[in-house]
Amino acid sequence: MKIAVSQIKGLDRRVRSQMDPLRLEELTESLKDAGQVVPIKVRKNGSGYVLGYGHRRVQAAKAAGHKMIEAWVTDVTDDELLTLIIRASKQRKDSIEQFEKGGRPELAESEKAELAIIENLLPAQMSR
Numbered sequence: 830m831k832i833a834v835s836q837i838k839g840l841d842r843r844v845r846s847q848m849d850p851l852r853l854e855e856l857t858e859s860l861k862d863a864g865q866v867v868p869i870k871v872r873k874n875g876s877g878y879v880l881g882y883g884h885r886r887v888q889a890a891k892a893a894g895h896k897m898i899e900a901w902v903t904d905v906t907d908d909e910l911l912t913l914i915i916r917a918s919k920q921r922k923d924s925i926e927q928f929e930k931g932g933r934p935e936l937a938e939s940e941k942a943e944l945a946i947i948e949n950l951l952p953a954q955m956s957r
Contacts, residue, residue: 830899830900830901830902831897831898831899831900832871832878832897832898832900832902833896833897834887834890834891834895834896834897834898835896836876836877836878837869837871837877837878837879837880837887837898838874838877838878838879838880849942852885852939852942853885853888853889853892854892856885856886856889857889857892857893859889860886860889860890860893860895861893865886865890865898865899867883867886868883868898868899868900868901869881869882869883869886869887869898869899869900869901870882870883870900870901870903870913871883871900871901871902871903872902872903872904872905872910873902873904878900878902881903881905881910881913881914882913882914882917882947882950883900884946885946886898911951914947914950914951915951917947918944918947918948918951921940921941921943921944921947922944924936924937924940925937925940925941925944928940
């Protein structure tokens, strides 16, 4: 389902400040050229939406001038959303380990940047 980018909340300053500008620019160009491949995940909140994940895609869509974005709208609770974020964090950590073992430091660094963004979504006592 397509939703208006302007109706999405949850892009806090900490997450935006940790996005790699080059990777964001690359994603913006990709959105312009090929369109959005993976939807973001949001949940309904009053007249808008709270962003669960897809922060870079939302920022890239804004930078590309898109007014609408493809989204999965779910009815997840705060606890379920936290579980999704924890799972994404674990997946990134596992990928980092595998990329480092496989001699792919550039991919490990990319995953580390994504992990930093994800960990900013966790309550302080749960990160790292």
